[in-house]
Amino acid sequence: MTLKDLANAVVPHLEHDKEYYLNKYPMREGVVTRFAPSPTGFLHTGSLYMALINYKIAHDADGVFYLRIEDTDTKREVEGSIDTIVSMLKEFGIEFQNDPTYAPYKQSERADIYNAFIYDLILNDKAYPDFVTEEELSSIRESQEKNGERIGYYGKYAVGRSLSIDKMIENINSGIPYVVRAKSSGDFNRKFKFKDLLRGEIEFPENDFDTVIRKRDGLPTYHFAHAIDDTLMHTSIVIRGEEWLNSVPVHRDLFYLLGFKMPKYMHISSILKASEDGTHRKLSKRKDPEASVSFLLEKGYPKKGFINYLLVLANSKYENNMTDSYKLDFKNFSINGSTFDILKLDNVCKEYIHSLSVDDLYAEAYDYASKYDKELMDLINRDQNLFKQILSFEHNPQPRKDYAMYSEIKSKIYYFYNDLFDSVEYEELDIDRDLVKKALDLVLESDFNLDGDSWVASLKEASEAIGFAKNKKAKEALGLTYMFGDFMKILRVAICKKNESFSIYDVIKLIGIEEAKERINKYLKK
Numbered sequence: 001m002t003l004k005d006l007a008n009a010v011v012p013h014l015e016h017d018k019e020y021y022l023n024k025y026p027m028r029e030g031v032v033t034r035f036a037p038s039p040t041g042f043l044h045t046g047s048l049y050m051a052l053i054n055y056k057i058a059h060d061a062d063g064v065f066y067l068r069i070e071d072t073d074t075k076r077e078v079e080g081s082i083d084t085i086v087s088m089l090k091e092f093g094i095e096f097q098n099d100p101t102y103a104p105y106k107q108s109e110r111a112d113i114y115n116a117f118i119y120d121l122i123l124n125d126k127a128y129p130d131f132v133t134e135e136e137l138s139s140i141r142e143s144q145e146k147n148g149e150r151i152g153y154y155g156k157y158a159v160g161r162s163l164s165i166d167k168m169i170e171n172i173n174s175g176i177p178y179v180v181r182a183k184s185s186g187d188f189n190r191k192f193k194f195k196d197l198l199r200g201e202i203e204f205p206e207n208d209f210d211t212v213i214r215k216r217d218g219l220p221t222y223h224f225a226h227a228i229d230d231t232l233m234h235t236s237i238v239i240r241g242e243e244w245l246n247s248v249p250v251h252r253d254l255f256y257l258l259g260f261k262m263p264k265y266m267h268i269s270s271i272l273k274a275s276e277d278g279t280h281r282k283l284s285k286r287k288d289p290e291a292s293v294s295f296l297l298e299k300g301y302p303k304k305g306f307i308n309y310l311l312v313l314a315n316s317k318y319e320n321n322m323t324d325s326y327k328l329d330f331k332n333f334s335i336n337g338s339t340f341d342i343l344k345l346d347n348v349c350k351e352y353i354h355s356l357s358v359d360d361l362y363a364e365a366y367d368y369a370s371k372y373d374k375e376l377m378d379l380i381n382r383d384q385n386l387f388k389q390i391l392s393f394e395h396n397p398q399p400r401k402d403y404a405m406y407s408e409i410k411s412k413i414y415y416f417y418n419d420l421f422d423s424v425e426y427e428e429l430d431i432d433r434d435l436v437k438k439a440l441d442l443v444l445e446s447d448f449n450l451d452g453d454s455w456v457a458s459l460k461e462a463s464e465a466i467g468f469a470k471n472k473k474a475k476e477a478l479g480l481t482y483m484f485g486d487f488m489k490i491l492r493v494a495i496c497k498k499n500e501s502f503s504i505y506d507v508i509k510l511i512g513i514e515e516a517k518e519r520i521n522k523y524l525k526k
């Protein structure tokens with residue numbers, strides 16, 4: 001029996017051979033990147049980050065970014081997750097271009113392609129079916145441990161290699177389960193230099209393990225599919241998580257056996273999280289709510305604001321120029337990983353929300369409410385114009401940057417709605433009661449028909465006589481305890497219940513002078 005018989009036994013049926021596939025997919029010019037998720041559940045912040053960096057780097061170079069679904073681990077696959085990933089990417093504006101020329105993009109539909117190369121490797125004595133059992137593998141490991149040797153399937157320990165072709169074919173014919181392994185060409189005592197676009201030159205020992213390339217279930221391993229797919233799809237830069245860095249020797253070995261040229265690589269550090277003790281660990285799907293993209297969307301963080309924040313994490317300089325024209329610079333990437341900071345996320349999102357037109361802000365808040373927040377939706381639907389007008393206060397007169405996320409809106413605008421106003425408690429004031437009364441009487445007597453600035457100026461003028469200093473100098477000269485700021489605080493608490501509101505004049509105009517007076521009187525009676 002020959003290697004050809006063996007190849008036929010391992011791959012009994014092929015639609016096309018290796019040459020066909022090598023010729024089928026035309027070379028691509030320029031930058032080609034990809035996001036290659038496994039459909040194992042919802043989109044994590046870390047995966048969105050990876051997709052975004054791949055997308056952005058292709059986009060910056062007018063290149064191609066595509067999506068490949070790595071669904072070769074059927075046990076871990078979660079139903080519906082491909083749809084979730086696709087729709088999330090779209091929602092976040094991460095557009096992928098899956099040119100049909102290079103299809104299929106789902107690994108489970110590429111079995112014939114992988115088999116064509118496996119067939120060829122076996123034919124050329126570069127791969128073999130291996131029937132080694134779990135028990136045999138454990139006993140190999142045990143003896144390696146006992147002898148203080150490197151653990152792994154290599155050299156004399158790669159026992160499956162030495163089976164005769166006849167025996168291999170006989171085993172296959174009698175239905176014994178097996179994997180296919182590549183026959184490593186490496187020597188562990190030889191080193192090679194690998195260039196990572198981010199990390200520079202790294203030295204590795206060559207791989208000498210016989211790597212599994214096809215599992216018992218007939219599907220390829222990640223390593224093999226990576227070599228085949230990124231070659232045939234002409235990925236120019238493989239941008240992936242740092243956890244794959246240690247697999248570089250295996251990949252180099254496989255590319256060599258297949259006669260392929262390796263693409264460029266960029267291994268991205270994971271997003272970190274600061275622990276209470278000051279150390280940093282990887283953002284964890286289990287421990288950190290912010291690791292879940294849907295959690296952040298439910299909180300109402302704007303999608304583009306969140307994307308901006310992820311770009312800041314990738315390249316801190318992006319913060320100074322948050323525009324589409326900013327190009328991610330490899331030199332500015334942090335190699336040790338950036339730390340997720342929720343306060344920073346808030347600030348970046350505040351900036352973003354503030355940069356929207358009132359119409360766009362309304363549209364985004366509406367979209368959020370319709371998906372996640374029924375109470376806010378009801379509030380908007382009570383009077384859409386009123387809601388829009390309230391939103392416009394965020395934008396003027398001075399930049400205020402009130403909202404980091406859409407779920408915060410309700411808690412900042414309740415006092416425009418009488419029933420919500422009634423449901424909130426007054427903030428305590430630490431000011432003499434008589435003085436509070438005098439201040440509010442002064443407001444009741446004021447001329448509300450003045451424009452906002454004149455009205456405030458008139459109150460400032462008049463309030464000094466009852467004990468609120470116009471400025472520091474007056475405070476000292478007149479020996480007063482309170483400043484005009486305290487006067488305004490009283491007014492805000494009376495009308496909004498809290499010492500925090502939009503311009504109180506705007507508030508009064510919107511709720512109406514009569515309602516404002518009523519609230520003041522109610523507070524006076526209290």
Ligand code: GLU
Pocket residue numbers: 035036037038070226238239240241
């Ligand atoms: N499916 C792999 C993962 O989810 C992809 C890694 C890569 O980008 O090559 O980790």
